[in-house]
Amino acid sequence: DTAVSQTPKYLVTQMGNDKSIKCEQNLGHDTMYWYKQDSKKFLKIMFSYNNKELIINETVPNRFSPKSPDKAHLNLHINSLELGDSAVYFCASSRARATHEQYFGPGTRLTVT
Amino acid sequence: QKEVEQDPGPLSVPEGAIVSLNCTYSNSAFQYFMWYRQYSRKGPELLMYTYSSGNKEDGRFTAQVDKSSKYISLFIRDSQPSDSATYLCAMILSGGSYIPTFGRGTSLIVHP
Numbered sequence: 001d002t003a004v005s006q007t008p009k010y011l012v013t014q015m016g017n018d019k020s021i022k023c024e025q026n027l028g029h030d031t032m033y034w035y036k037q038d039s040k041k042f043l044k045i046m047f048s049y050n051n052k053e054l055i056i057n058e059t060v061p062n063r064f065s066p067k068s069p070d071k072a073h074l075n076l077h078i079n080s081l082e083l084g085d086s087a088v089y090f091c092a093s094s095r096a097r098a099t100h101e102q103y104f105g106p107g108t109r110l111t112v113t
Numbered sequence: 114q115k116e117v118e119q120d121p122g123p124l125s126v127p128e129g130a131i132v133s134l135n136c137t138y139s140n141s142a143f144q145y146f147m148w149y150r151q152y153s154r155k156g157p158e159l160l161m162y163t164y165s166s167g168n169k170e171d172g173r174f175t176a177q178v179d180k181s182s183k184y185i186s187l188f189i190r191d192s193q194p195s196d197s198a199t200y201l202c203a204m205i206l207s208g209g210s211y212i213p214t215f216g217r218g219t220s221l222i223v224h225p
Contacts, residue, residue: 004156033212041121043157043201043215056210090156098211100145104156 003027004105006091012111013081021076021108023091031055032074033092033102034066043090049074050097078110086112116140119202119216128225132189136202136216139183143214144207146178148187151199151218160200161187192223 004025013019025032033056034046047066048056054066063079074091091105119136126132134148145164149157161176163169163185169176175188185204189196199220203213 041199041201041218045212048210048212056212092156100147100162100205100211100213101159102213104158106156107154109154 004091004093004103006089006105006108008108009106010109010111012113014113015081015083017081018077018079019081019110020078021089021091021110023074023076023105025072025091025093025103025105027093027095027103029093029095029103030071031094031097031099032068032071033094034074034076035090035092035104037088037090037107039087047074047076048097055097081110081112083112086110116214117202117204117216119219121217121219123220123222125222125224126192128192128194128223130192130223132187132192132196132221132223134187134189134200134202134219134221136185136204137183138185138204140204140206141180141183142206142209143204145205145213146176146185147203147205147213148174148176149201149203149215151201153198157201189221192221194223194225197221197223 049068052068088107092102147162148160151157166180173190177186199218201218202216
């Protein structure tokens with residue numbers, strides 16, 4: 001009965017590879033997010049989707065492409081991985097876009113070697 | 114200068130101590146103030162939120178906002194080893210996108 005789940009939990013890959021991270025929420029929320037938490041623990045928004053529509057796209061390299069097949073799912077595809085992409089990626093969801101309360105997934109720890 | 118400043122710690126206290134965690138911010142347009150708790154290798158979970166100024170209490174936790182000083186605090190009374198985690202403050206602008214700006218988190222260790 002996990003609220004926000006992500007797969008995989010750990011991802012180790014080499015530079016130049018392409019990888020995807022998947023996120024699912026069973027809370028019935030309309031809005032979903034991708035965050036990146038770097039080694040210094042700063043949590044920064046990357047993308048936000050509301051009802052499958054992209055509403056926020058922060059300054060993120062276009063190697064990162066989110067995709068929302070339906071309201072409950074938000075995936076993140078990363079092309080041509082670089083060393084600097086190593087971080088923990090968190091998916092989150094909220095009931096609506098204009099709300100302060102977000103529910104986070106457990107994170108995907110990406111290591112690029 | 115970052116928009117939200119938070120001392121990363123670690124802050125180490127004995128069990129039963131009163132803990133004070135703080136953040137300062139530079140943008141006076143922030144209106145929503147939240148505290149998230151993040152256990153090691155887990156996602157953040159919302160602990161408390163406050164709208165505008167004032168205090169809010171929930172069990173052993175008290176959140177305070179002082180907008181005139183651009184300073185927010187989280188107090189934990191009777192701290193327990195299970196409180197050991199990283200505490201992130203977060204803030205949302207009034208009339209904006211409702212995307213929070215996070216502090217870097219303070220690592221708290223409560224030892225028995």
